[in-house]
Amino acid sequence: MKPSDIFPTIRPWVEGLVDVWPAYIIKPQFASWQVLHILSLVVLGGVSILINLRLIGVGVTNESPSEVQRNLRPWMHVGVIGIIVSGVLIGMANAERLYDSVAFTVKMLALVAGVILTYGASLPTARADGRVSAGVRVWFLVGLAVFGLALFVFAGGELVNPGVWHMILAAALIVLIAAQGAAPVDLSGGPAGAGRGPVRGHPFHRQAGRLRAARPGKHRLCLGVPGVDLRPGGLAAVHRARSGERQAGQGHRLRHHPRLGRGRRRRAMDRLRLTHEEGPRGVGPSTTPGRGVRSVGRPGRGR
Amino acid sequence: MLRDFLVWLQTELGKGPGEYPMSWSEALLGSLNFWGLLEGTHLLALMLFAGTIFVVDLRLLGVTFRRTPVSVLSQKVLPLTVFGFAIVIITGLALFYAKPLVYYHNIWFRAKLVFIAIALLNILLFHGRVQRNIAAWDTLAKPPTAARISAVASLSAWIIVITLGRFIAYDWYECGKPIPAWANVLQECAASEHGAASLAEVAQ
Structure with missing residues (x-):
């Protein structure tokens, strides 16, 4: 789906854009403006990666998400304004080519999705140290819908669709990073690789042991579980709920539960x-150098 | 000697039997999708690598993360930078392998290598000399002059590297075209398959 398919009547206007100010000034220095576009992209990419990684509990974890976004927010603006301004200018100087490009449609949809997800969901969530408001949920869904549309056009675009591979790889990396600690499987290895396998203390740890005993070699089936585990209220959440102050509350509730018999209460x-x-x-203090308590994000790996 | 090796790399290595045998380098260049994927990966990894190194440089300049110790920020961010750099290098080598002779005779590519060397030298100097007394200024909002000079050098060098990388795609100084004599010398056009054409001689 090219822009010329969506807006077929504006071709004469597009063809005339190259002669309009400032396109005819940009055209001779096209390469320099491209450099500005790439530099803005680099700033935006670095800042966006650091803020979003912090939100999933990786990267600058010694600072709160609000502190990370406070420091990086101005540079996010620099990156976004930079790509839009330089993009409009080089786009005007190259309008005819972009008008017949599927990649340009995908890029514009992804840009809209990126701006919505950044300013509507990511930055507000970081500013609130991980608390997600109703407004953020709405913007997240809207951004996700536009991003889904971009992916749909991307996957269907002849010759550009191999680029979807980057999206799949990025998604896999994000799942791997987010699943660390929250997942039933420790993907980080350990001293001499000894740590690979179900994380100790995770609800799946005992389950995997039983599976291993029952069907030797089949316990690797539980490797597919991280995706399910990451659901809100999934096993990761259940596991987190076991920690800290909630533990005392649970003990109290169990001791005074009206319907639990003595045997069940003792076992619980x-x-x-x-x-x-x-x-x-x-x-509590981490045993790994540089890994302290995280105010937001996944629980630590724990060994 | 280096050029002979590159000629072998581009035209001979991996060449099989058949009516129209192609070397691995030619097959890579002629691939429908792989070349584009490599370029895309190179740019995405550049965003990770350069984007994160810029944040550390800005901290050294006292512009951002002023309340975070330099050592802590470096410890948290630089692993991402190194990961990005590794992918940039791997994809960069693969891109070079597809057109080694074109890059060998390209003035922008040669300049890019020089500035990459300068940027790496700056990293060595920073870790070997400037960072030696980091305990004294680790928590300062504005680190000392030596650290700030190192940050400016790093920022400038990587910005120039990115700029030169973009210019490689343009044929302003391509061998065989009438170009200034100094450009012919700097990119060894006389040894290239297109030869050297002097702008001054053509003008006369």
Whole structure:
């Protein structure tokens, strides 16, 4: 789907853009303006990666998300304004080619999605240290819809669609990063690779052990679970709920639960005590240098 | 000698039997999708690499993250930078491999290599000399002059590297075209398959 397919009647206007100010001034210095576009892209990319990685608990974790966005927000503006201004200028000087380009349609849709997701969801969430408001949810859904449309056009665009590979790879990397610690499988390895396997203390740890005992070699099936585990309220959330202050509250509720019999209550208390002895992950001083308590994001790996 | 090696790399390495045998380099250049994917990956990795190194440089200049110790920010951000740099280098080498002779006789590519060397030298100087007494200025909002000079050098060098990288795509100084004598000398046009054409001689 090219811009010429969407707006077929504006071709004469597009063809005349190159003769309009400032396009005819830009044209001779086209390469220099392209450099400005790439530099803006680099600033935007670096800042966006750092802010969003912080939101999933990676990168500059010694600072709160609000502090990270406070420091990087001006540079985000520089990057966004830079790509839009330089993009409009080089776009005017090269309008005819872009008018017949599917890649340009994808780029514009992705740009709109990126701006919505950044200013509507990512920055406000970082500013609120991870608290997600109703407005943010709405903008997130709108941004996601536009991004989905961009991907749809991208995947269907002849000759440009191999680029979808980048999206798939990026998505896989994000899942890998986000799944660290929250997932039932420790993907980080460990000393001499000894740590690969279900994370100790995770609800799946015992389950994987049973599976291993029952069907040798088939326990790797649980590798597919991280995606399910990342659902809101999924097992990762259940696991997080076990930690810290909630533990005391749970003990109190169990002791005074009106419907629990003595046997069930004792067994539940034993389970809770066992969890407490294993230690919640992500709280308390970390044993890994440079990894402290994180105010937002996934729990630490814990070994 | 280097040029002979590049000629072998471009035209001979991986050449098989058949009516129209292609070397691996020619096959890579002629691929429908792989070349584009390599370029895309190079640019995306550049965003990660240069984008994160700019943030550390801006901290050294006292512009951003003024309350965060320099050592802490470096420790958190530089692993991402190194990851990006590794991908930039791998994809850059693959892109070079597709057209080694074109790049060898390209003035912008040669200048780019010089500035990459300068940027890497600056990193060595920073870690070897400037950072030696980091404990004394780690938490300062505005680090000392030596650190700020190093940051300016880093920012300038990488911006120039990116600029020269973009200019490689343009044929302003291509061998075989009438170009100034100094450009012919700097990119060894006389040894290229297109030869050297002097702008002054053509003008006469």
